[in-house]
Amino acid sequence: xxxxxxxxxxxxxxxxxxxxxxxxxxxxxxxxxxxxxxxxxxxxxxxxxxxxxxxxxxxxxxxxxxxxxxxxxxxxxxxxxxxxxxx
Amino acid sequence: xxxxxxxxxxxxxxxxxxxxxxxxxxxxxxxxxxxxxxxxxxxxxxxxxxxxxxxxxxxxxxxxxxxxxxxxxxxxxxxxxxxxxxxxxxxxxxxxxxxxxxxxxxxxxxxxxxxxxxxxxxxxxxxxxxxxxxxxxxxxxxxxxxxxxxxxxxxxxxxxxxxxxxxxxxxxxxxxxxxxxxxxxxxxxxxxxxxxxxxxxxxxxxxxxxxxxxxxxxxxxxxxxxxxxxxxxxxxxxxxxxxxxxxxxxxxxxxxxxxxxxxxxxxxxxxxxxxxxxxxxxxxxxxxxxxxxxxxxxxxxxxxxxxxxxxxxxxxxxxxxxxxxxxxxxxxxxxxxxxxxxxxxxxxxx
Numbered sequence: 356x357x358x359x360x361x362x363x364x365x366x367x368x369x370x371x372x373x374x375x376x377x378x379x380x381x382x383x384x385x386x387x388x389x390x391x392x393x394x395x396x397x398x399x400x401x402x403x404x405x406x407x408x409x410x411x412x413x414x415x416x417x418x419x420x421x422x423x424x425x426x427x428x429x430x431x432x433x434x435x436x437x438x439x440x441x442x
Numbered sequence: 443x444x445x446x447x448x449x450x451x452x453x454x455x456x457x458x459x460x461x462x463x464x465x466x467x468x469x470x471x472x473x474x475x476x477x478x479x480x481x482x483x484x485x486x487x488x489x490x491x492x493x494x495x496x497x498x499x500x501x502x503x504x505x506x507x508x509x510x511x512x513x514x515x516x517x518x519x520x521x522x523x524x525x526x527x528x529x530x531x532x533x534x535x536x537x538x539x540x541x542x543x544x545x546x547x548x549x550x551x552x553x554x555x556x557x558x559x560x561x562x563x564x565x566x567x568x569x570x571x572x573x574x575x576x577x578x579x580x581x582x583x584x585x586x587x588x589x590x591x592x593x594x595x596x597x598x599x600x601x602x603x604x605x606x607x608x609x610x611x612x613x614x615x616x617x618x619x620x621x622x623x624x625x626x627x628x629x630x631x632x633x634x635x636x637x638x639x640x641x642x643x644x645x646x647x648x649x650x651x652x653x654x655x656x657x658x659x660x661x662x663x664x665x666x667x668x669x670x671x672x673x674x675x676x677x678x679x680x681x682x683x684x685x686x687x688x689x690x691x692x693x694x695x696x697x698x699x700x701x702x703x704x705x706x707x708x709x710x711x712x713x714x715x716x717x718x719x720x721x722x723x724x725x726x727x728x729x730x731x732x733x734x735x736x737x738x739x740x741x742x743x744x745x746x747x748x749x750x751x752x753x754x755x756x757x758x759x760x761x762x763x764x765x766x767x768x769x770x771x772x773x774x775x776x777x778x779x780x781x782x783x784x785x786x787x788x789x790x791x792x
Contacts (some may be wrong), residue, residue: 399450401452403458407454
């Protein structure tokens with residue numbers, strides 16, 4: 356009887372550990388995925404303005420590229436959060 | 443913001459391009475510098491700007507003032523056509539509708555030129571094919587011998603109905619002015635119906651209303667200066683802040699202060715109110731018109747800042763580019779006629 360109770364408790368703990376790992380993976384996925392979407396939305400507007408400005412004045416290509424990649428920081432924060440969750 | 447099927451990106455792209463182009467337009471200092479130049483120096487100066495290709499292309503066939511005028515006209519037409527090509531969705535439809543005013547100007551120029559017996563080549567020099575009627579079509583009209591055939595050649599175009607209706611009476615009265623009025627009224631009527639019919643037309647409608655108001659106020663001042671007792675209803679454009687009846691009533695006010703007070707009672711644009719208030723003293727009509735144009739551009743700039751990804755930034759650029767060409771032409775013509783610098787300066791929209 357006691358052995359059966361111990362075995363059930365061990366199974367519960369294993370299940371909990373497994374679900375914790377799963378939740379972390381989902382959290383990490385959401386952190387990267389959602390920040391990626393946010394970055395995409397932000398870059399859409401900046402990117403179109405940057406392409407428009409570069410089409411008129413090629414000299415500002417470098418600056419325009421720099422402005423376009425600024426929202427990349429959002430996805431990098433997401434990636435950092437994901438890595439902290441996983442490791 | 444206008445209709446966005448593909449998201450806002452194409453609108454942001456084109457509005458940014460217009461802003462960059464606007465920043466490349468000539469500053470006031472450049473016009474002032476040109477006022478002291480001779481005609482060849484002005485040509486060289488223009489060649490170093492956005493007009494290089496046209497000057498290079500035309501320098502073999504034209505010289506002096508003709509070269510400058512034609513190069514400026516060609517550049518304006520090319521620029522406008524290029525803008526139509528890059529504007530997306532409803533913005534394209536609005537831009538095309540706005541540019542149809544050049545069709546009216548071109549048709550009237552051709553009809554007037556033909557009636558005065560000018561050579562097709564001479565008429566062609568002053569055409570600006572920036573609207574729906576392209577250079578090939580206008581060339582075809584220029585080859586027609588009689589004005590009646592020109593009117594017939596317009597069949598199928600937007601202008602045809604009004605031109606066909608008004609041209610016989612224009613021939614009888616020997617004046618195209620009534621036809622011109624009717625064409626512009628029809629043009630604004632079409633603009634308003636286009637703006638109402640299309641999604642995102644609210645901003646375009648705001649611009650049309652401003653344009654109609656400024657045009658009507660300019661007409662009222664012109665009528666006062668002419669001092670001719672005319673029925674103002676014929677010349678006024680409906681669709682703005684003032685109804686045609688109100689404008690007719692305003693035209694009947696003889697006292698200048700009373701007239702300006704009556705105008706100011708209905709105007710809501712702050713900068714226009716300020717300018718109207720300054721017009722209480724006697725001023726030449728040319729200066730009044732320039733002041734009103736400045737207010738219009740200033741107000742359009744404000745609208746383009748409030749709606750940064752709408753038709754407004756495009757319209758601001760189109761208007762400013764038009765006045766750049768007008769200014770350069772005025773400087774070149776003025777210098778060629780040896781007019782005093784101050785007099786030329788009075789014609790510039792800066």
